[in-house]
Amino acid sequence: MTNAIRFGVLGTGRITRRLVAELQQSLGVKVTAIASRDPARARWFADQFGIPNAMDGYQALLESNLVDAVYIALPPSLHARWAIGAAACGKHVLCEKPLTTTYDLAVELDQACQSSGVQWLDATGWLHHPRTARMLEIVSGGTLGCIKHVSASVSFFEPFQSGDHRLDAALGGGVLLDLGWYAFGLAAWTAGCAPDSVFADCVHHRGIVNRVSAVCRFKNDVSATISCGYDTATRKWMEIAGEDASIICDDFTRPWQDRPARFWIHDRTGAVVSEQFEGNQEKNLIAAFRSAIVGESDLTAHRTLALQTQRTLSMATGPSGGDAASRA
Numbered sequence: 001m002t003n004a005i006r007f008g009v010l011g012t013g014r015i016t017r018r019l020v021a022e023l024q025q026s027l028g029v030k031v032t033a034i035a036s037r038d039p040a041r042a043r044w045f046a047d048q049f050g051i052p053n054a055m056d057g058y059q060a061l062l063e064s065n066l067v068d069a070v071y072i073a074l075p076p077s078l079h080a081r082w083a084i085g086a087a088a089c090g091k092h093v094l095c096e097k098p099l100t101t102t103y104d105l106a107v108e109l110d111q112a113c114q115s116s117g118v119q120w121l122d123a124t125g126w127l128h129h130p131r132t133a134r135m136l137e138i139v140s141g142g143t144l145g146c147i148k149h150v151s152a153s154v155s156f157f158e159p160f161q162s163g164d165h166r167l168d169a170a171l172g173g174g175v176l177l178d179l180g181w182y183a184f185g186l187a188a189w190t191a192g193c194a195p196d197s198v199f200a201d202c203v204h205h206r207g208i209v210n211r212v213s214a215v216c217r218f219k220n221d222v223s224a225t226i227s228c229g230y231d232t233a234t235r236k237w238m239e240i241a242g243e244d245a246s247i248i249c250d251d252f253t254r255p256w257q258d259r260p261a262r263f264w265i266h267d268r269t270g271a272v273v274s275e276q277f278e279g280n281q282e283k284n285l286i287a288a289f290r291s292a293i294v295g296e297s298d299l300t301a302h303r304t305l306a307l308q309t310q311r312t313l314s315m316a317t318g319p320s321g322g323d324a325a326s327r328a
């Protein structure tokens with residue numbers, strides 16, 4: 001039996017609470033340390049969550065021999081720096097989405113981890129839900145016919161708390177990198193590649209991209225339309241349309257609370273078939289990461305998709321941080 005993988009956590013924000021709880025309930029891993037810019041906050045968080053070690057600053061955690069892997073739950077602009085720093089210290093990297101703020105940084109992160117011989121994975125939960133595996137089977141198995149179009153709409157209405165990093169472009173804020181990670185990621189996941197072209201129309205408000213509408217074209221004659229915003233009610237839906245049928249899901253990023261995860265297949269006659277699933281996407285994500293660390297599985301497909309997603313987002317980001325019509 002392999003020893004438990006010891007996780008250290010960078011940052012004490014909102015998502016940290018959720019993932020620390022999932023890590024602590026997962027088999028074969030434990031959380032041994034947490035670091036904050038503020039040592040008192042690290043101590044408070046450690047006490048609240050029963051984490052044995054509180055560290056003063058992120059570098060101290062990277063250099064600690066108490067952890068094998070780090071979970072990076074910082075604002076996006078800090079992901080690349082601390083992931084590359086973690087790799088240099090021989091630590092495996094589980095990094096929150098978006099992986100980084102640019103495609104070039106994502107490639108740098110990937111190369112740094114490869115040179116150090118450590119694993120990395122982006123914490124994109126929906127990819128690890130059993131429903132997603134079944135959708136992939138349907139999409140690639142021919143049930144829908146030849147796939148032609150993907151549409152995804154992801155939004156939350158004014159989801160901010162005071163001092164929210166999502167309102168600060170310098171920290172990688174804005175809806176394009178935040179919710180766009182899911183929507184553009186779904187398009188790349190379906191097409192199996194980054195697009196050849198992206199046209200993105202971004203509406204700016206308060207110095208960040210507040211709404212984005214985009215059209216992507218992929219080399220295999222797949223197209224995608226994307227809508228993300230901080231100014232419409234919660235949406236997390238998608239459709240993948242083939243020549244014979246479509247698959248539709250109204251909560252692909254995370255199942256609605258108190259409802260089973262499900263999707264519907266609508267065919268050309270109007271017939272509808274629904275499937276339902278159980279499972280915890282975060283626990284599966286942690287299990288996949290652990291399994292790669294102990295050499296039992298391979299994360300290449302996930303990493304390739306993360307890089308394709310980052311590339312797509314960079315194509316959608318013009319020189320002013322939005323409004324792009326780009327051709328690779």
Ligand SMILES: NC(=O)c1ccc[n+]([C@@H]2O[C@H](COP(=O)([O-])OP(=O)(O)OC[C@H]3O[C@@H](n4cnc5c(N)ncnc54)[C@H](OP(=O)(O)O)[C@@H]3O)[C@@H](O)[C@H]2O)c1
Pocket residue numbers: 010011012013014015016035036037038041042073074075076078096097098123124125164165171178
């Ligand atoms: N997978 C998901 O479902 C999901 C959901 C929400 C968010 N996320 C992602 O998780 C990451 C963190 O999001 P969050 O909502 O947890 O953020 P948050 O609440 O703002 O927390 C971020 C943490 O980063 C640290 N930090 C370091 N430098 C900072 C700076 N200059 N400004 C603000 N915070 C700074 C802070 O911890 P210390 O000061 O204690 O060091 C802070 O608590 C983002 O990349 C976000 O996109 C993922």
